Amino acid sequence: MLDADFFRRWMTAAAASVEREAERLTALDSPIGDADHGSNLRRGFAAVVAVLEKDAPDTPGAVLVLAGRQLISTVGGASGPLYGTLLRRTGKALGDAAEVSEGQLADALRAGVDAVMTLGGAAPGDKTMIDALVPAVDALGESFAAARSAAEEGALATTPLQARKGRASYLGERSIGHQDPGATSAALLIAALAGTAGHPEAADA
Amino acid sequence: MPDEKLVGIVLVSHSAAVAASVAELAKGLAGAGADVPVAPAGGTEDGGLGTSAELISAAAASVDRGAGVAVLTDLGSAVLTVKALLAEGDELPRNTRLVDAPFVEGAVAAVVTASTGADLAAVAAAASEAYAYRKE
Numbered sequence: 592m593l594d595a596d597f598f599r600r601w602m603t604a605a606a607a608s609v610e611r612e613a614e615r616l617t618a619l620d621s622p623i624g625d626a627d628h629g630s631n632l633r634r635g636f637a638a639v640v641a642v643l644e645k646d647a648p649d650t651p652g653a654v655l656v657l658a659g660r661q662l663i664s665t666v667g668g669a670s671g672p673l674y675g676t677l678l679r680r681t682g683k684a685l686g687d688a689a690e691v692s693e694g695q696l697a698d699a700l701r702a703g704v705d706a707v708m709t710l711g712g713a714a715p716g717d718k719t720m721i722d723a724l725v726p727a728v729d730a731l732g733e734s735f736a737a738a739r740s741a742a743e744e745g746a747l748a749t750t751p752l753q754a755r756k757g758r759a760s761y762l763g764e765r766s767i768g769h770q771d772p773g774a775t776s777a778a779l780l781i782a783a784l785a786g787t788a789g790h791p792e793a794a795d796a
Numbered sequence: 797m798p799d800e801k802l803v804g805i806v807l808v809s810h811s812a813a814v815a816a817s818v819a820e821l822a823k824g825l826a827g828a829g830a831d832v833p834v835a836p837a838g839g840t841e842d843g844g845l846g847t848s849a850e851l852i853s854a855a856a857a858s859v860d861r862g863a864g865v866a867v868l869t870d871l872g873s874a875v876l877t878v879k880a881l882l883a884e885g886d887e888l889p890r891n892t893r894l895v896d897a898p899f900v901e902g903a904v905a906a907v908v909t910a911s912t913g914a915d916l917a918a919v920a921a922a923a924s925e926a927y928a929y930r931k932e
Contacts, residue, residue, distance in 0.1 A: 627846075663880050667846035669873035672880035679884075710879055758872060 592690035597787060598654040599643050604783035606636035612779055619772040623759040627668055628772040635666035635674070651691050655682025669757060670773060673707055673720065674780070680706035697731040704728050717755040718766065720773035722748065727781045739785035742778040749774045803910040803919045804833040804859025807903055808852055808869040808878060810845045812838035818900055822907040830911035833859035847873040849880075853887050860889040864916030866906050867892060868923060870899045891916060897923035 609616070613629030620628035639658045648654045659679030662671050681703030685691050691699070704724045713719040726741035747770065754766035757773070805822070809815040815838025823834055835855035840846040856865050865888070869875050878894045881887040893916060895902065902923035909922035 631846075660884070663877065663884075664849045667840045667844070667848060667873070669876050671847075671849070672873065672876035676880050676883065706883075710876060710883075 592692060593651060593696060594690045595649050595651055595654050598651045601784050601787040602636070602639050602643055602654065602658050604787050605780050606640045608779045608783050609633050609636045609776065612776075616772050616776055619770055619775055623754065623762055623766050623769045624772060625668075625758060628670060628776065631666045631668040631670055632674075632776055635662045635671060638662075638665040650685075650687055650689055651696075652682045652685035652687060655679065655685065658682075669711075670720075670776065673711055673773075674776075676710050677703045677707050677724070679703075693735075694732070697728065700731060701728045711756060713756040716752060718749045718752040718759065718771045718774070719754075719756050720771070720777040722746070722752070722771065723774040723777035723781065727777075735785040735788040739778075739782045742781035746770060746774040746778040800913045801861045801863035802832050802913065803863045803906075803916050804835070804856070804861055804865040805903070805906050805910060805919075806852065806855045806859060806865060806867045807834065807836050807838075807899070808847065808855075808867060808874045809836070809838045809899065810847065810870055810872070810874060812836070812843065814838055814870070818903050821900070822903040825904050826907045826911045830907070832907050832910045833861060834907055835859045847877045849877055849887070852878060852881060856888045856892055860892075864891040864893065864919075865889050866895045866910070866916060866919050866923065868895050868897055868899055868902050868906060893920055895920045895923045898926050901926035901929055 609632045613633045617626055617629035620626050639661045642657060642661045646657060648657050655678045659675040663675035681699045684699035684702040708721055713721045715721055715725050723742040723745040726745040727738040730737040730741035749771035751767060753764055754760045759766045807815045807819050815836030819834045819836040835858050837851040837855035841848045841850060859865055867878050869878055905926045906919050906923040909919045
């Protein structure tokens with residue numbers, strides 16, 4: 592079973608990963624975006640870690656709702672409301688339980704991904720974070736490791752796609768040949784989840 | 797029309813200068829004496845280009861007179877942030893609505909319509925109808 596501490600460690604691991612990869616995310620965002628994805632997410636997840644330490648929510652759902660709300664408040668780009676909605680809706684789907692099963696997390700995360708698709712209007716194949724998140728959620732029923740692989744493959748598979756949502760869509764065919772920064776950061780978030788599940792004590796490192 | 801409450805208007809742009817200028821333009825074109833509460837919410841809190849949930853929430857609270865708040869946005873994160881705040885439930889005044897409208901033309905239509913004492917539905921409809929104004 593997964594408790595509030597597991598979800599706090601997931602967010603801490605995600606913040607560390609975004610911090611490590613911020614320059615790469617911004618570099619990916621330079622040719623087809625506005626070159627702020629790494630810095631925006633770094634600011635957002637640092638704020639998430641700070642507020643989780645301060646408020647110390649005591650259920651898995653409350654951790655994710657607070658984290659999502661914080662992302663919406665602090666990111667300043669489209670990834671804020673999108674990731675914020677993902678975490679907040681996932682947290683709401685987890686309800687008030689003190690511990691949740693992996694199956695419950697998989698179901699809740701699917702509700703979160705559905706909410707992101709509704710908010711942004713993106714579908715699989717549009718060259719967005721959805722291209723990493725949907726395969727990850729599909730594979731989560733199998734294992735955390737499978738979800739990580741599926742998300743990473745999904746992110747890589749955005750390279751030949753033409754963007755149909757977001758700023759990159761204005762570039763038309765010129766968006767082809769670039770890996771999508773949003774799908775890349777989504778894969779980092781799922782990898783942080785798998786890392787937290789795989790290393791129960793050491794995930795903060 | 798005594799004691800009528802006017803609909804408030806919030807203008808959300810990636811740029812603080814654009815939001816403030818469109819607010820000034822819309823109020824100017826609405827004419828003297830129009831007392832519509834209009835608030836810009838442009839850029840990020842540190843003055844950069846982007847969207848700030850805090851500035852949007854503060855702007856909406858500042859124009860809420862009890863008749864509802866119409867929010868107009870430019871694009872991208874401005875649209876998504878307002879939608880995410882509306883989904884939250886308690887971040888924006890009750891009866892706040894994201895209006896599907898062109899930013900500049902919609903803002904003028906919204907402020908002029910609100911100045912007549914029209915309700916939120918009428919203000920939103922007038923702003924959306926600005927899409928139908930063709931230029932050739």
